[in-house]
Amino acid sequence: MLERILSKRIVPVVVLDHAESAEPLAEALLAGGLDIMEITFRTAAAEESIRRIAARFPEILLGAGTLLEDEQVVRAKNAGAVFGLAPGLNPRTVAKAAELGLQFSPGVMTPGEVEQALALGCKLLKFFPAEAAGGTAMLKSLAGPYSHTGVKFIPTGGVTSGNLTDYLKLPVVAAIGGSWMVDKQLVNEGKWDEITRLTREALAVAAAAR
Numbered sequence: 001m002l003e004r005i006l007s008k009r010i011v012p013v014v015v016l017d018h019a020e021s022a023e024p025l026a027e028a029l030l031a032g033g034l035d036i037m038e039i040t041f042r043t044a045a046a047e048e049s050i051r052r053i054a055a056r057f058p059e060i061l062l063g064a065g066t067l068l069e070d071e072q073v074v075r076a077k078n079a080g081a082v083f084g085l086a087p088g089l090n091p092r093t094v095a096k097a098a099e100l101g102l103q104f105s106p107g108v109m110t111p112g113e114v115e116q117a118l119a120l121g122c123k124l125l126k127f128f129p130a131e132a133a134g135g136t137a138m139l140k141s142l143a144g145p146y147s148h149t150g151v152k153f154i155p156t157g158g159v160t161s162g163n164l165t166d167y168l169k170l171p172v173v174a175a176i177g178g179s180w181m182v183d184k185q186l187v188n189e190g191k192w193d194e195i196t197r198l199t200r201e202a203l204a205v206a207a208a209a210r
Contacts, residue, residue, distance in 0.1 A: 001083050001103050002124055002152070002174065004061050005036060009168055009175040009206040011154060012182045012199070013065060014039045014049075021187050022049035026057045028192040029182070032199025038085060038177065040065040041072050047079050054080025067104075070096040077102045085154075085177075087128050089113050094120045105154060109133040114146055123151050124174060131158025136166050143172040161202060168209035178202070 005011065012029065014037055016022060022039075029037055039049050041064060054062055063083040064076030073096045076084055083103040086093060090106070097104035098121065107128040108114050117125050127139060134141075139153060155167050156177030164176050181198035 001061065005124070005154075005175045008034060008036050008203065009209075010034060010036070010164075010181075010199075010202050011063070011156075011175050011177045012037050013156060013177045013179045014182045014187075015042055015179070015184055016045045016049045017043055017184070017188060019045040019048035019052060021045075021190075022052045023056055024190070024192055025182065025187055025195065026053045026060060028195040029199055030057070030060070031192075032181075032196040033203050034199050035059055036061045036063075037182075038063040038065040039081075041068070041076065042066050047075050050076060050079040050081050067093060067097075069093070073097050073100065073102060073104075085126050087126070089116055091116070091120060094122060107156075109138075111142065111145070114142060114151065118146075118149055118151060123149070125151060125153050126177065127153040127155040129157030130155035130167070131163075133157075135163075136170060139167070139170055139172055143170065147172050161198075161205070164202065165205055165209045168206055176206075 064081035065085045067073050067084045067086050077100045085105045087107040105124045105126050107126040152174035154175050154177050159176045159178045167173050167176050181202050
């Protein structure tokens with residue numbers, strides 16, 4: 001999972017109101033060159049959306065986000081998600097994911113949380129909410145004492161097309177999590193060509209930031 005995320009460096013954070021949008025969205029992302037996506041469990045359509053994409057597009061590295069409870073972890077795994085993420089660090093949720101063999105990236109924003117995550121065996125961590133938690137300056141500070149552990153971060157929350165280069169230039173950043181290329185309004189209006197265009201642009205910026 002880490003190798004594939006490192007190769008693209010973009011994880012689109014998707015909120016779907018309707019499961020019928022799942023497949024055309026996946027097609028739009030693939031057309032833009034991106035075979036990774038995170039579908040958040042913020043809506044009732046999340047589980048069915050994951051199931052549809054997993055069945056039709058096995059080439060997509062499919063994640064489930066905002067996993068706050070054990071039962072959500074189970075549902076995400078059974079639906080076909082291959083990795084999970086959370087905005088915070090819940091040891092019980094991490095343990096449930098490990099029990100099911102679901103690769104998991106909990107959310108952190110402090111040194112204490114980074115150490116708890118490392119103690120639980122998690123080295124790919126979601127840094128959330130990235131901009132509000134100090135942005136690139138905070139990540140540089142965290143890199144000092146922890147980069148030797150092999151920890152990598154996926155900053156999410158306030159990351160946009162305007163600042164993703166700043167994040168991706170940091171060696172401690174594996175990828176960014178963003179929603180501008182899969183904006184909810186674009187999805188609900190079925191503007192798949194625009195999503196493809198924005199995705200292609202984001203990938204080009206990510207490639208240039210290496």
